[in-house]
Amino acid sequence: MRGLLVLSVLLGAVLGKEDFSGHQVLRLSTADAAQVEKVKELEDLEHLQLDFWRGPAQPGSPIDVRVPFRSIQAVKIFLEAHGIGYTTMIEDVQALLDEEQEQMFAFQARARSSDTFNYATYHTLEEIYGFMDMLVAEHPQLVSKLQIGNSYEGRPIYVLKFSTGGENRPAIWIDTGIHSREWVTQASGVWFAKKITQDYGQDSTLTAILDSMDILLEIVTNPDGFAFTHSKNRMWRKTRSLTAGSSCVGVDPNRNWDAGFGMAGASSNPCSETYHGKFANSEVEVKSIVDFVKNHGNIKAFISIHSYSQLLLYPYGYKAEAAPDRDELDQLAKSAVTALASLYGTKFKYGSIIKAIYQASGSTIDWTYSQGIKYSFTFELRDTGRYGFLLPASQIVPTAQETWLALRTIMEHTLQHPY
Amino acid sequence: ARSKPHFFNFRAGSPSALRVLAAVLEGRATVNPKKGCQVDLVFTTDHYNPEVGEEHLGKCSARVFFRNQKPRPAINVTCTRLIEKNKRQEEDYLLYKHMKQLKTPLDVTSIPDSHGHIDPSLKPIWDLAFLGSSYVMWEKTTQFLHYYMAQISSVNQWKTNDDTIDFDYTVLLHEFSTQEIIPCRIHLGWYPGKPLKVKYHCQELQTPEEASGTEEGSAVAPTELNNF
Numbered sequence: 249m250r251g252l253l254v255l256s257v258l259l260g261a262v263l264g265k266e267d268f269s270g271h272q273v274l275r276l277s278t279a280d281a282a283q284v285e286k287v288k289e290l291e292d293l294e295h296l297q298l299d300f301w302r303g304p305a306q307p308g309s310p311i312d313v314r315v316p317f318r319s320i321q322a323v324k325i326f327l328e329a330h331g332i333g334y335t336t337m338i339e340d341v342q343a344l345l346d347e348e349q350e351q352m353f354a355f356q357a358r359a360r361s362s363d364t365f366n367y368a369t370y371h372t373l374e375e376i377y378g379f380m381d382m383l384v385a386e387h388p389q390l391v392s393k394l395q396i397g398n399s400y401e402g403r404p405i406y407v408l409k410f411s412t413g414g415e416n417r418p419a420i421w422i423d424t425g426i427h428s429r430e431w432v433t434q435a436s437g438v439w440f441a442k443k444i445t446q447d448y449g450q451d452s453t454l455t456a457i458l459d460s461m462d463i464l465l466e467i468v469t470n471p472d473g474f475a476f477t478h479s480k481n482r483m484w485r486k487t488r489s490l491t492a493g494s495s496c497v498g499v500d501p502n503r504n505w506d507a508g509f510g511m512a513g514a515s516s517n518p519c520s521e522t523y524h525g526k527f528a529n530s531e532v533e534v535k536s537i538v539d540f541v542k543n544h545g546n547i548k549a550f551i552s553i554h555s556y557s558q559l560l561l562y563p564y565g566y567k568a569e570a571a572p573d574r575d576e577l578d579q580l581a582k583s584a585v586t587a588l589a590s591l592y593g594t595k596f597k598y599g600s601i602i603k604a605i606y607q608a609s610g611s612t613i614d615w616t617y618s619q620g621i622k623y624s625f626t627f628e629l630r631d632t633g634r635y636g637f638l639l640p641a642s643q644i645v646p647t648a649q650e651t652w653l654a655l656r657t658i659m660e661h662t663l664q665h666p667y
Numbered sequence: 668a669r670s671k672p673h674f675f676n677f678r679a680g681s682p683s684a685l686r687v688l689a690a691v692l693e694g695r696a697t698v699n700p701k702k703g704c705q706v707d708l709v710f711t712t713d714h715y716n717p718e719v720g721e722e723h724l725g726k727c728s729a730r731v732f733f734r735n736q737k738p739r740p741a742i743n744v745t746c747t748r749l750i751e752k753n754k755r756q757e758e759d760y761l762l763y764k765h766m767k768q769l770k771t772p773l774d775v776t777s778i779p780d781s782h783g784h785i786d787p788s789l790k791p792i793w794d795l796a797f798l799g800s801s802y803v804m805w806e807k808t809t810q811f812l813h814y815y816m817a818q819i820s821s822v823n824q825w826k827t828n829d830d831t832i833d834f835d836y837t838v839l840l841h842e843f844s845t846q847e848i849i850p851c852r853i854h855l856g857w858y859p860g861k862p863l864k865v866k867y868h869c870q871e872l873q874t875p876e877e878a879s880g881t882e883e884g885s886a887v888a889p890t891e892l893n894n895f
Contacts, residue, residue: 370782431781482781483817483839483848500846519872521846606844633815634687634715636841640783 268345270317273338276327278307286330287311296323314341362386367439367648369641370431373403373475376468379438380408387445390458396466397536400489403471405536410444410463418666419462420549420659423537426501426612427485428473430555432629432639432647437467437553439648440655457659461548470501470533483637485521487531494518499525502554504534507614508566513607524610541619549623549662550616551655556636557605557628558596560585560654563617565601565608573622574600580661581625584654591650594630601626623662627651673808676715676801677863682794683758685715685801686746689724703734704810712746716794733810740808759859762791766832771825778819792834793819799855800838802865807840817841817848831858840869847872 278284287304290296296319302312315323327334338344358375359365362382371379384391394407411417424437444463447454457463468474472488486498496519503514506528510516514524529535541547562577571577581598588596601608605628613624630639630647639647676685689711697705712725729744769792778793779785785793796819804814817839824835833856840849851869 477781482777485846515845517872521848635779635783636815636817638779638781638783638818640779643783 268314268341269343270320271314271338271341272317272320272336273301273312273314273341274323274327274334275337276311276313277333278304278309278311279331279333280307283307283330283332286332290323290326298323312337314338362442362445365438365442367435367442368645370435370644371438372478373468373471376434376438377404377406380406380441380467383408383441383445390445390448391441396540397532399470399472400487400532401472401475403475405471405533406466406468407540408441408465408467410448410458410465412448412458414460414462416544416546417460417462418546418548419464419544420457420551420662421464421466421541421547422551422553422655423466423469423612424553425467425474426469426533426552427554428470428477429483429485429637430629431477431637432555432644433553434468434474435641435644436629436648436651437465439645440652441465441467443648443652453656453660457663461659461663463659464547466537469537472533473498486523487533489525489531491518491523491526496523499523499531501531501534502552502612503608503610504528504531505538505610505612505615507611507618508564508609511566511609513566513602513609513611522608528610538615541616541621547616547621548667549625549658550613550621551623551625551627551658552612553627553629553651555629555639556631556633558594558630558632559604559626559628560588560596560598561601561604561613561626561628562598563600563614563624565605565611565614568602571600571617577623577625580623580658583661584625584657587657588650588654591653592646594650596654622667623658625658627654673801673805673814676798677805681755681759681859682791682798682857683716683755683762685794685797686712686725687715689713692726701735703732703737706731706733715797716790736809736811738809738812739806740810742805756860762794763832763857763859766791766795767827769825773822773825775822776820778822792822792825795832795834795855795857796836796838796853798857798863799834799836799853799865799867800840800851802863803838803851803853803867803869804840807842807869811844813843814849815841815843820850823852831856831861845872 276287278287284304284307291298291300291304297316298319299314300311301314302310304311324334358378359382362379365379365382380393384393390410390412392409392411394409395404396407397405399405422437422440425434444454448458449455470487473484473486476484476488484498486500488498490497491499500514500522503522503524509528510524515522517523525531529538560581562574562581563571578598585596585598588594597604601611601613611626613626617624629651630643691708691710693709695707707730709726709728712727725746727744727746729742732741773792775789778789797816800816804816807814819836820839821837823837824833826833835852835854837850837852840851842849849869849871851867853865853867856864
């Protein structure tokens with residue numbers, strides 16, 4: 249009821265440009281019929297410009313009245329003189345209206361800057377792409393946007409490059425959202441992007457990293473899948489490519505890389521969630537990265553981010569044999585998960601893909617490792633199954649914050665151990 | 668270890684006393700290639716719905732036997748230090764009363780929504796659905812396949828017949844090793860203190876060439892509610 253009245257006042261204010269500064273809304277309590285009569289007398293005094301929201305009726309029924317600033321004193325003296333009790337429901341009507349208007353418009357407004365962007369909620373593809381442009385515009389010296397290709401359905405695929413200069417410096421690659429339903433990862437990617445711009449020049453570790461190396465961040469690695477999780481099926485994992493001879497859609501982009509391609513640990517059934525595709529790099533989303541990595545030639549760490557399970561993984565996924573750098577990778581993983589746990593106590597396990605999670609062939613980091621990128625890691629972020637893919641938005645920022653500590657550990661190690 | 672809480676939750680039959688796996692303390696697996704795989708475990712469990720200030724860790728020991736590649740492992744589990752029986756019954760009854768007051772038809776689609784949000788008023792529905800799903804998940808678990816409940820994708824029917832809550836819903840189960848999302852239609856009947864009745868039908872993976880094959884799975888709950 250009150251909301252409706254306030255709304256009409258608001259409309260009045262907007263249309264008639266009235267100002268309600270200092271106006272108060274009083275709730276009067278009348279003890280008997282005589283007092284009710286007195287209030288009716290008050291109502292008749294036009295010069296007071298009183299606006300009764302709930303008019304005088306029976307004794308005992310509350311009476312609500314908006315009193316303009318210049319009439320307040322007179323009205324209160326009158327009420328007190330006649331022993332009519334009152335309380336102040338609204339101290340300042342204009343202040344309330346301003347606040348409500350703000351809330352109404354804020355709900356629909358797009359963020360004006362990366363400072364007003366809401367990191368604690370999930371966003372659409374358009375919003376994330378808009379965010380990227382904002383960040384680049386705000387930090388043109390540090391951030392640039394590269395288009396590395398187009399998705400199957402024709403959406404641009406972007407990578408943010410964080411660089412303080414140099415020519416083809418050694419770089420660290422981070423990707424999120426390769427499996428579209430893992431929403432906490434794209435959301436974390438957005439947070440990481442902002443974090444990098446905040447911490448350069450503030451955090452000595454990150455500053456040292458960016459002074460010698462570049463960071464490449466692909467936030468929406470599977471844009472078609474991501475759009476599909478918003479429009480049709482929140483649980484969609486794969487790309488959206490059509491497979492000739494099948495009514496099923498999509499290839500698992502984390503089984504499509506050229507490392508043990510097609511071997512045990514992926515499916516040859518196009519209807520399966522782990523379908524590897526007709527041949528390695530059949531998916532443009534994967535091929536775009538492959539081409540980029542080969543052309544760049546100087547990537548030193550490659551981190552691919554998934555959810556859920558709370559794991560930090562290194563090669564191999566397609567075979568049980570230990571990777572040549574196993575000991576170093578294991579040590580580094582241990583330090584990284586320790587750093588991660590330091591913030592909120594979130595426990596991560598770590599190990600090779602095949603041991604810690606399951607056999608998986610054609611996976612991203614098996615390929616990047618085979619290309620000589622020693623520090624190749626896959627994360628599986630929160631949680632361990634309670635919410636799974638549908639991680640509540642309230643956990644986005646804590647997840648991103650703790651994961652960042654692990655990323656920083658890996659990046660710092662990469663900086664300190666050039667090869 | 669994850670199948671134990673599914674089985675345990677189902678056996679306890681109490682939506683207010685759901686447990687989740689906290690940590691595995693000890694484990695030993697014995698594999699007999701002809702017969703199957705036996706796993707002995709000691710593990711701790713936590714409240715599914717933790718309450719602030721409450722002591723929460725329960726300790727359990729279990730023996731699980733998987734017949735070769737077959738689902739529905741045989742489970743023997745005992746747990747200590749859990750919610751007191753009276754308290755649990757009380758809470759179940761409160762939950763039951765709350766559920767009976769819900770307006771039908773329930774105007775709700777997915778629980779949680781895409782953003783992982785569950786409206787507090789719908790939480791009891793989730794808990795009850797989880798209880799029913801626990802049975803289904805246990806029945807489908809093998810040494811290679813394990814499940815999580817991802818989402819209630821639709822509530823088909825919610826009514827009370829002769830005091831029993833009659834709940835017909837579709838749930839999406841996430842199978843971890845294949846990463847598949849499996850829709851299961853579940854029909855359960857619940858009255859606090861009485862054994863849970865569950866019937867279900869899960870959709871199976873489409874074959875490469877054409878449309879879905881389906882699997883009939885239907886079971887009625889064992890009738891005893893044991894004290895732990």
